[in-house]
Amino acid sequence: MWVSQPLFDDIVARLDEHFDVAAMHEVADHTPAQVAAALRDVDGALVTLNDPVGADEIAGATRLRAIANVGVGYNNLDVAALHARGIVASNTPDVLTETTADFGFALMMAAARRITEAEHWLRAGHWQGWAFKNMLGMDLHGSTLGILGMGRIGQGIARRAAGFDMRVLYHNRSRLPESVERECRARYVDVEALLAQSDHLVLVLPYAPANHHIIDAAALARMKPTATLTNIARGGLVDEDALADALASDRLAAAGLDVFEGEPVVNPRLLDCRNVVLTPHIASGSLATRRAMVSLAVDNLVAALGFGPNAGKPPNVIATATKPGL
Numbered sequence: 001m002w003v004s005q006p007l008f009d010d011i012v013a014r015l016d017e018h019f020d021v022a023a024m025h026e027v028a029d030h031t032p033a034q035v036a037a038a039l040r041d042v043d044g045a046l047v048t049l050n051d052p053v054g055a056d057e058i059a060g061a062t063r064l065r066a067i068a069n070v071g072v073g074y075n076n077l078d079v080a081a082l083h084a085r086g087i088v089a090s091n092t093p094d095v096l097t098e099t100t101a102d103f104g105f106a107l108m109m110a111a112a113r114r115i116t117e118a119e120h121w122l123r124a125g126h127w128q129g130w131a132f133k134n135m136l137g138m139d140l141h142g143s144t145l146g147i148l149g150m151g152r153i154g155q156g157i158a159r160r161a162a163g164f165d166m167r168v169l170y171h172n173r174s175r176l177p178e179s180v181e182r183e184c185r186a187r188y189v190d191v192e193a194l195l196a197q198s199d200h201l202v203l204v205l206p207y208a209p210a211n212h213h214i215i216d217a218a219a220l221a222r223m224k225p226t227a228t229l230t231n232i233a234r235g236g237l238v239d240e241d242a243l244a245d246a247l248a249s250d251r252l253a254a255a256g257l258d259v260f261e262g263e264p265v266v267n268p269r270l271l272d273c274r275n276v277v278l279t280p281h282i283a284s285g286s287l288a289t290r291r292a293m294v295s296l297a298v299d300n301l302v303a304a305l306g307f308g309p310n311a312g313k314p315p316n317v318i319a320t321a322t323k324p325g326l
């Protein structure tokens with residue numbers, strides 16, 4: 001087995017029962033050539049979003065039978081290419097839903113109430129005395145929350161919004177059953193209405209080439225100038241230059257970004273904006289959840305290769321035809 005990144009040694013050690021394991025001990029953004037070399041002589045691999053796995057990377061990997069992605073998003077995998085070779089691809093949904101929804105809500109609140117901006121200002125010694133109009137932000141309670149991508153995490157965010165008495169609108173590739181809409185107190189609208197009516201818009205949809213830069217200059221222009229935008233999905237969904245323009249010109253009140261198009265490089269224009277909260281792709285990053293993700297990925301890999309209680313039936317196989325919500 002190849003374990004592409006440092007994960008949790010005690011959990012990864014479960015692979016030792018069945019396999020010889022080569023585990024990497026340094027975090028790395030592997031190049032396609034490095035991934036291809038690492039996969040050449042293995043039966044399976046645990047990979048993360050740092051590791052692209054497509055047709056070229058598996059071309060010489062004649063033994064490869066399973067790729068277990070440690071993450072719910074899998075835009076680093078070319079699932080069609082893996083399937084064409086009969087390689088089982090899996091991901092780690094569900095175990096990260098609530099943790100990621102917590103973080104999405106926190107990021108949205110931080111952006112709306114200018115929490116990191118205020119802290120930077122205070123630490124820089126600018127606070128000379130209490131002032132009535134200092135750092136005025138946007139309310140969450142009683143406002144309209146828009147959720148683009150209403151999978152498990154989107155629904156988790158909607159459920160949290162009930163505690164803030166928010167009106168919840170959502171758009172998704174397909175409308176949810178009425179019972180789920182009722183439980184989430186969420187109303188289905190088209191993208192136009194979502195952009196125009198949201199006070200706080202959160203992106204939780206999977207990245208696919210079809211929705212590259214779905215939030216571009218035109219979309220931003222349709223949002224309220226008092227609105228906030230939060231992205232906890234994938235950076236490629238947002239045109240970051242257009243967002244920087246909107247933030248710098250106060251066309252948009254604020255943004256919270258946990259994901260970036262060129263990770264780990266952050267668009268320098270965003271770094272220059274005072275009204276954006278920036279975090280390093282940590283939405284699922286509680287200790288318990290990251291451990292649960294690794295554990296599930298190990299279960300998936302062991303099962304895909306015919307061992308353990310789910311032998312031959314890994315719990316989280318990614319189907320070629322489906323692009324589930326996050």
Ligand code: DGY
Nearest residue numbers: 049070071072073284
């Ligand atoms: C996910 O699970 O998709 C997170 O973004 C971390 O990989």
